[in-house]
Amino acid sequence: MLERLISEAPRFFNYYNTVFLLQAMGNTLLMTVIGCGVGFILGFIIVYLRRSEGLAWLPVRMVLIAYVETFRRIPFLVILFIVLFGVQGIGIQVSLFGVAMISIAIIATAFISEIIRAGFDSIHQTQWDTASAMNFNRLQTLWYVVLPQSWKVILPPAFAFMVMFIKDTALASQLGVVELTFAGKILANRGISAILVYGTILALYFALSYPLTRLGAWMEKRFASPGNH
Amino acid sequence: MPHLEITDLSAAYEADAKVLKDVNMTVDKGEIVSLIGPSGSGKSTLLRVLMGLLRPVGGQVVLDGDAIDYTSKSSLRHVRDRCAIVFQQYNLFQNMNVMRNVSIAPIKIKGWDKKTVEAEAADLLAKVGLADKHKAYPDELSGGQQQRVAIARALALKPEVLLLDEVTSALDPELVNEVLDAIRVLASEGMTMIIVSHEMAFVREVSSKVVMMDEGTVVEAGPPAQIFDAPKTRRAQEFVSKILRH
Numbered sequence: 058m059l060e061r062l063i064s065e066a067p068r069f070f071n072y073y074n075t076v077f078l079l080q081a082m083g084n085t086l087l088m089t090v091i092g093c094g095v096g097f098i099l100g101f102i103i104v105y106l107r108r109s110e111g112l113a114w115l116p117v118r119m120v121l122i123a124y125v126e127t128f129r130r131i132p133f134l135v136i137l138f139i140v141l142f143g144v145q146g147i148g149i150q151v152s153l154f155g156v157a158m159i160s161i162a163i164i165a166t167a168f169i170s171e172i173i174r175a176g177f178d179s180i181h182q183t184q185w186d187t188a189s190a191m192n193f194n195r196l197q198t199l200w201y202v203v204l205p206q207s208w209k210v211i212l213p214p215a216f217a218f219m220v221m222f223i224k225d226t227a228l229a230s231q232l233g234v235v236e237l238t239f240a241g242k243i244l245a246n247r248g249i250s251a252i253l254v255y256g257t258i259l260a261l262y263f264a265l266s267y268p269l270t271r272l273g274a275w276m277e278k279r280f281a282s283p284g285n286h
Numbered sequence: 287m288p289h290l291e292i293t294d295l296s297a298a299y300e301a302d303a304k305v306l307k308d309v310n311m312t313v314d315k316g317e318i319v320s321l322i323g324p325s326g327s328g329k330s331t332l333l334r335v336l337m338g339l340l341r342p343v344g345g346q347v348v349l350d351g352d353a354i355d356y357t358s359k360s361s362l363r364h365v366r367d368r369c370a371i372v373f374q375q376y377n378l379f380q381n382m383n384v385m386r387n388v389s390i391a392p393i394k395i396k397g398w399d400k401k402t403v404e405a406e407a408a409d410l411l412a413k414v415g416l417a418d419k420h421k422a423y424p425d426e427l428s429g430g431q432q433q434r435v436a437i438a439r440a441l442a443l444k445p446e447v448l449l450l451d452e453v454t455s456a457l458d459p460e461l462v463n464e465v466l467d468a469i470r471v472l473a474s475e476g477m478t479m480i481i482v483s484h485e486m487a488f489v490r491e492v493s494s495k496v497v498m499m500d501e502g503t504v505v506e507a508g509p510p511a512q513i514f515d516a517p518k519t520r521r522a523q524e525f526v527s528k529i530l531r532h
Contacts, residue, residue: 187377190337191391191443192366201390205381 062253069249069257081240082261084154088226088236092158093219096165103170104177105199128167134228136160141232157229157236161222172214176207209281216273220266237261287351288312289478290336290447295345297328297335305331307502308345313447313480313495318473320481320489322513323499323525329482330374332499333449336480337371338362350446367396370445374452376432378424378439384411385420388439396443403442410438414468430461434468441472448472450481486529490514498522 103121106114128136140160144151151159180203188198230239241258245251290313297306306328313319321329334340336347338356347354349368355361378387388407392398411417414434424432433453440448450469454462466488472479473492483489489496489510496513498505498521506513506522514530517523 183373183375183377184379186339187373187379190339190366190371192363192395193391197394201394202379202381206379 058252062250065250065253069244069253074244077244078237078240078257078261081235081237082265084234085223085226085236085262086265088154088158088161088229088234089219089223092161093165093169093215093222095158095162096167096169097173097215099162099166100168100170100173103166104173105195107170107174108177108195125167125170128163129171131164133160133164133225134231136163137229137232153229153232153234156232157226157234160229161226165218165222168218169215172218173207173211175214176211177203179210180206205280209277212273212277212281216269216276220269220273223266223269224262237265289315289317289350290480291346291348292332292336293346293348295332295335295342295347297331297340297342299340304343305502306335306342309499309502309504311497311504311507313478315446315478316476317494318477318479318481318492319495319497320483320493320510321497321499322483322486322489323505326501327499328502329499330451331502333371333451333480333482336365336449337369338365367443368445369447369449370440370443371449371451372433372436372440372453374455376424376429376436376456378432378435380424383421383423384416384427384435387424387435388442391439392442407438407442410441411435413471414438415464428461429457430464433457433461433465437465437468437472446478448477448479450479450483452482452484454483454485486514498525500525 103125107118107121109118137157137160140163141153141156144156144159177199184202184206185198188202193201226236227238229236230242233239235243237258241254245254292309292311295306295309296304298304309328309332311319321332323329331340335342335356338354341356347356347365349365352364354365379390382390385404385407388410389400389403392403392407393400408417408420411420414437416431416434416438419427419431419435424435427435433456437450437453453469454465457465462485466485469479469481469488470492481489481493493510495507496510497507498513498517500521505525506517506519508518512518513522514526517526
């Protein structure tokens, strides 16, 4: 078996397959990073709006809570299909890659907003009161006082979520998005040993997620201790 | 005309339980008014209401002739522009060093010139004895040092009225005096202050007026000599005799 793998390796790692795999790897990374990036921004907005006060904002708060609670509970694959058939139903032209990215953003928004909410909740009410007594408005309080202190609570689970999602993007292969898993399937179908192909795919997933984990740890160190921001 | 006039002020954390009941009080410019009374009598709540951290349910607060509408954002901004509060637990921003704690609101919120603010902040920090701590973070400071930073931070906003909410209660006994000394300096400079304190000797020394509160109401108000030596009401007599016993 080992001999077979060694004899197949030069044929497998030719220029075209390598470029093909790297592109697929890029797609996986891009989907995850953009989806989670959008999720982070929208998640922040959701938390901000959920902290609004007054009866007038109650409907908005309820819709947002319903969104978060619903989309944290639907499997990613189902969301993918809903988005796919949804955009087709409305008649908008969106590439499969776009569909996958929108789906990731939808789920990431729901999950990351909960992570950010936990981060903000970890900051004692007295910090908010002190800032209001000094005439900080809510956004200024968040930006100058609360967010810098909540990174240490937000960053570890946020990066864990993103690294986990790198793996989950494999489900987008069901739609035909050429990401790492789908690329592996194509190459395996060409008759290259599945062990060689998926072994390589495994290594590439690791090559994607390990630096992300390291980046998370670095950012945590960089942002989460006073004196560094 | 008094600088600050509080009329029939009421407040409640929950709808059916008032923690302030028809409080009346005046504070003149340059006056130091101390609020005393047992825990839970509404002293700290009164300061929170004045700063708009708890919305009153009745009554009126007039600052320099303007009635404050605590439901209006601009009115709130106005009162917070002119009054500053120092809390029992210091509440320094943990993510900022001492200099930034003191200078952030004047620079970012008031929009004052950064260089001028930082020079003034340095003066204030020197005044409270922390000239060498500009770069320190709150968790590197003792409680007394943190509280003095909090006082400098409040002063950097150039308030007309300074509210001090039990600023020495959380401190170790040996650190209390360093904070009280900082307040003595302010008193000598004519700062208008409302002080909530359990340090009776200090209250007696610096106050121009002492207001005794109990169960959300004002029991008796008058000069320190009256409240401590010859209180007129029975409740004040009881309270004073209890504190003077030890």
